[in-house]
């Protein structure tokens with residue numbers, strides 16, 4: 001007899017595994033199907049999805065290592081510290097990253113055992129529906145058909161590849177290969193100046209690669225507030241990243257000697273980039289291959305996403321939900337997690353809510369970029385009258401002490417009501433500083449609220465407060 005569950009979650013990434021844990025906490029009998037072993041040396045199925053295995057966590061581990069290397073190589077002299085010749089063992093750097101990933105994926109296995117969640121090892125697909133619920137076929141190490149009253153699809157996304165540019169994850173890589181180079185490329189080409197291209201480009205530049213980024217769009221970081229994007233472009237260029245916007249990629253050739261990318265620059269001139277390795281980071285596409293959606297009457301939209309309603313992530317099939325990268329909205333791990341929690345609680349009859357306008361975005365470059373809410377450009381386009389307050393890290397004692405004084409905080413508040421409409425940060429620890437702004441926006445705070453709240457001194461958070469004061473031309477230290 002087949003196993004039956006209250007909820008089967010398809011996909012063990014942040015959307016799926018968090019949904020499974022929350023559902024188990026709420027008393028449901030839960031299973032989670034995962035098909036990918038990623039780089040597990042024993043070929044065991046790994047939980048954590050893209051984020052833990054080939055995304056957020058490994059990229060941040062490499063960013064941290066490369067940041068240490070750059071700091072010791074170039075920035076400690078001003079502190080009066082002299083070091084001998086600094087060397088990097090890239091194999092050890094990659095092994096450290098792998099160790100962190102292994103530890104964290106094992107942590108989710110532990111949480112599954114603790115919460116009595118059944119792990120189904122294999123590719124899951126819908127077989128159909130009968131009076132008992134949905135039949136989900138598992139094809140892999142486990143081979144069975146299970147029954148579920150509810151199904152949460154959390155199958156995530158994969159890297160988009162370009163026609164004529166075959167990714168082998170050795171010479172030409174997507175995010176997977178770009179996180180495990182076996183040596184430091186002398187010359188690295190990156191196609192795509194988005195979040196992943198900038199983060200991976202930064203890792204390899206800091207440890208010595210000569211990095212050239214080619215981007216088809218004319219505007220750098222188009223989703224960002226353009227004041228922040230301009231500052232970022234200036235700083236990254238100064239650091240040595242060569243960023244070419246508005247290019248058209250032509251023929252790409254790869255052989256033992258390396259990779260040659262033919263392209264047309266923004267002025268229409270034919271150019272050639274010769275590099276040892278190439279990373280292709282031109283976006284991600286939702287995973288719906290062989291999911292059997294047609295067997296339960298579901299279709300994907302024109303961009304390949306599974307359509308869902310606005311508030312509960314419900315699909316058109318009753319009892320089937322979809323969360324994370326496989327549905328509309330930002331492809332961010334914390335968004336996937338929050339949707340996972342929301343669906344589990346919705347199935348339990350609760351009334352959870354996500355305010356998508358309050359989801360923070362982060363780019364983990366140095367300096368980091370983070371924002372929440374709307375940009376100046378979006379507010380202007382919507383015809384909303386706003387006031388802007390900006391304050392630089394260069395006027396903050398803590399940032400100067402840390403030798404991290406690049407960048408600024410910008411607070412945008414409604415002209416009449418003073419409600420915070422957006423906060424944009426480029427600067428040290430922006431990923432942590434943005435949390436204050438997200439909390440403030442969730443509580444519909446005014447700029448005056450942040451301006452009145454006592455912030456610790458000396459701290460980077462004082463820059464957020466000063467920017468809030470600056471919306472009313474009352475910054476105290478400028």
Ligand code: FAD
Nearest residue numbers: 011013014015049050051055056124156324325331332333
């Ligand atoms: P995924 O994490 O993609 O997980 C889906 C899982 O489902 C996969 O393990 C897959 O194998 C499995 N699966 C798919 N189909 C099936 C099937 N039919 N049966 C069984 N299993 C299946 N986001 C951030 O918020 N912060 C960051 O710093 C960040 N950095 C990133 C860096 C890189 C290099 C990349 C590539 C992404 C990064 N992201 C980051 C994005 C983040 O990884 C994703 O938004 C997040 O992983 C989405 O979670 P998910 O659960 O929807 O899907």
